[in-house]
Amino acid sequence: MPPTDAPRGRTGRPPVTSRADILVAARRLIDRDGWEKLTVRRLAAEMGIGATTLYHHVRDKEDLLLLLLNEYADRIPRPPAAGEPRERIVAGWVAIHDTLGAWPWAAEVLTVDGFLTGLGDSALVQVEAILAAAAEHGCSQEEAVDLFRNIWYFTVGEILVRARSGGARGADERRDGFLAGIDAAALPRLAAIGDRWPGLSARDTYPDAVRAFVDGLLAQAEGRS
Amino acid sequence: MPPTDAPRGRTGRPPVTSRADILVAARRLIDRDGWEKLTVRRLAAEMGIGATTLYHHVRDKEDLLLLLLNEYADRIPRPPAAGEPRERIVAGWVAIHDTLGAWPWAAEVLTVDGFLTGLGDSALVQVEAILAAAAEHGCSQEEAVDLFRNIWYFTVGEILVRARSGGARGADERRDGFLAGIDAAALPRLAAIGDRWPGLSARDTYPDAVRAFVDGLLAQAEGRS
DNA sequence: AGTTGTTTTGGAACATGTTCCGAAAGTAGC
DNA sequence: GCTACTTTCGGAACATGTTCCAAAACAACT
Numbered sequence: 001m002p003p004t005d006a007p008r009g010r011t012g013r014p015p016v017t018s019r020a021d022i023l024v025a026a027r028r029l030i031d032r033d034g035w036e037k038l039t040v041r042r043l044a045a046e047m048g049i050g051a052t053t054l055y056h057h058v059r060d061k062e063d064l065l066l067l068l069l070n071e072y073a074d075r076i077p078r079p080p081a082a083g084e085p086r087e088r089i090v091a092g093w094v095a096i097h098d099t100l101g102a103w104p105w106a107a108e109v110l111t112v113d114g115f116l117t118g119l120g121d122s123a124l125v126q127v128e129a130i131l132a133a134a135a136e137h138g139c140s141q142e143e144a145v146d147l148f149r150n151i152w153y154f155t156v157g158e159i160l161v162r163a164r165s166g167g168a169r170g171a172d173e174r175r176d177g178f179l180a181g182i183d184a185a186a187l188p189r190l191a192a193i194g195d196r197w198p199g200l201s202a203r204d205t206y207p208d209a210v211r212a213f214v215d216g217l218l219a220q221a222e223g224r225s
Numbered sequence: 226m227p228p229t230d231a232p233r234g235r236t237g238r239p240p241v242t243s244r245a246d247i248l249v250a251a252r253r254l255i256d257r258d259g260w261e262k263l264t265v266r267r268l269a270a271e272m273g274i275g276a277t278t279l280y281h282h283v284r285d286k287e288d289l290l291l292l293l294l295n296e297y298a299d300r301i302p303r304p305p306a307a308g309e310p311r312e313r314i315v316a317g318w319v320a321i322h323d324t325l326g327a328w329p330w331a332a333e334v335l336t337v338d339g340f341l342t343g344l345g346d347s348a349l350v351q352v353e354a355i356l357a358a359a360a361e362h363g364c365s366q367e368e369a370v371d372l373f374r375n376i377w378y379f380t381v382g383e384i385l386v387r388a389r390s391g392g393a394r395g396a397d398e399r400r401d402g403f404l405a406g407i408d409a410a411a412l413p414r415l416a417a418i419g420d421r422w423p424g425l426s427a428r429d430t431y432p433d434a435v436r437a438f439v440d441g442l443l444a445q446a447e448g449r450s
Numbered sequence: 451a452g453t454t455g456t457t458t459t460g461g462a463a464c465a466t467g468t469t470c471c472g473a474a475a476g477t478a479g480c
Numbered sequence: 481g482c483t484a485c486t487t488t489c490g491g492a493a494c495a496t497g498t499t500c501c502a503a504a505a506c507a508a509c510t
Contacts, residue, residue, distance in 0.1 A: 002488075012487025013475040040467060050490035052468080061467065111385045116422070124412055131414040141418060145425045150383075150434040154375070157382025160336045187349055189356040193366060197341070200370045208445065209375040216441030220433065237457025238505040265497060275460035277498080286497065 002057065016049055019057045023067055030068075035105035063118075065109040070120035072103060079129035085137035086214060089147075092130045093210045097155050107163040110156045134218075143221040151213055158206060165201075226281060241274055244282045248292055255293075260330035288343075290334040295345035297328060304354035310362035311439060314372075317355045318435045322380050332388040335381045359443075368446040376438055383431055390426075 002015050025047045029038055040061060044051040058064045076099045079092050100106045109115070116127070127148065134144035184191035193200070250272045254263055265286060269276040283289045301324045304317050325331045334340070341352070352373065359369035409416035418425070 011477045052490055111389045113389050128412045128415050146430055153382035154379040157378035161378055161381055164336045164338050187353045189353050205371055212441035212445045213438050216437035220437045236507045277460055
């Protein structure tokens with residue numbers, strides 16, 4: 001792995017590319033051909049270099065996506081420092097959710113090990129804002145971290161599940177008859193819902209849910225003190 | 226895809242295996258060598274058949290894992306029908322969470338398209354119990370589905386993120402210095418937490434979090450009516 | 451027995467991410 | 481110019497899930 005900076009009197013074979021070049025090319029490829037086309041070999045071909053050369057500048061593909069995500073993270077609107085803490089928390093999460101949801105490829109890296117430790121400053125600002133708001137509301141450090149973690153889990157799950165819920169082909173491709181095969185005697189509630197389930201599940205209720213979660217967690221924290 | 230049942234006067238080349246055989250072999254392979262060793266070729270070799278033959282009995286690997294999951298779902302303790310609805314909801318989710326968390330390979334299929342429609346009856350019983358408890362508490366059908374969906378997202382996210390948080394190697398492999406590189410002036414809360422973050426994140430707070438989420442969602446539903 | 455039709459099998463092939471390791475392309479010292 | 485050292489490059493190779501399609505193995509019918 002070549003050093004990020006460029007020391008003067010260097011020795012050895014000169015690099016043909018850099019991490020920055022790779023990120024630019026990856027971004028261009030995504031914008032032009034779609035993010036599914038971002039493969040290691042295609043990216044290397046786009047740059048006119050060998051595929052394995054990429055691995056001398058980037059740990060692996062997950063790392064590449066994480067670096068891309070950090071660049072995009074600048075687009076998340078800067079969280080306001082004023083206002084009621086509870087509302088700031090909700091607004092911060094909605095902003096994070098909307099931004100992540102807009103990049104389908106983000107779903108690939110949300111669960112990587114040490115995700116938070118791989119974030120850059122512009123992304124950590126969002127974390128900081130939520131932690132600060134929680135503290136301002138009276139949460140202890142521990143409670144603030146728990147609040148962040150739990151809503152992070154929720155957000156990740158929401159994005160991942162929805163990202164894989166195929167839009168065009170419909171959800172009933174795997175096994176048709178979600179309503180047909182149900183035993184109405186043993187499972188009355190599910191049978192009653194029947195084919196309304198896909199429609200109900202397709203609605204976006206994230207903001208309401210986050211508010212409910214925040215309310216519940218803050219109430220729990222208050223009850224403990 | 227050969228029919229699941231075995232009609233008598235059949236024609237054509239006789240199958241060398243069946244979906245049931247495959248599931249048995251897969252289970253044996255997982256128990257013996259670990260779930261990471263469950264690959265299509267290895268499973269086929271274990272059964273003494275060609276790798277591609279498997280695809281005539283199972284749609285794909287995700288489908289195979291989903292079928293396995295349905296078999297294991299029988300082990301989730303049957304939810305009690307009595308007791309306070311709120312407590313039944315929490316207990317139901319904790320049971321689901323603990324069961325799924327015990328099978329690392331379950332994480333691979335939690336987000337597949339149409340996950341719920343691929344579940345068998347023994348798994349749907351758990352869903353039914355939660356919906357029934359929510360209704361008993363006064364939720365409308367819509368609110369009950371939302372409650373289930375949202376806590377499902379949370380549960381999926383929790384399991385996925387934790388499943389990939391490498392236990393042995395530690396979380397600081399990707400980029401060490403979670404505390405070192407932080408700008409204490411711009412990110413005071415994060416800097417204050419510093420290296421306490423991994424320890425705080427490692428704690429299992431799922432039951433408390435689910436209770437908080439349930440409380441928040443039920444309160445929101447009551448506020449609407 | 452031979453032909454026809456039907457169903458299943460499985461080897462070859464493909465695209466993917468990734469690792470290995472020998473070769474290339476520089477600088478430093480002589 | 482020559483050698484030694486250092487750093488990067490990139491083709492070959494591997495394991496993975498998956499698709500294609502020609503052949504195999506059976507039943508039914510003549």
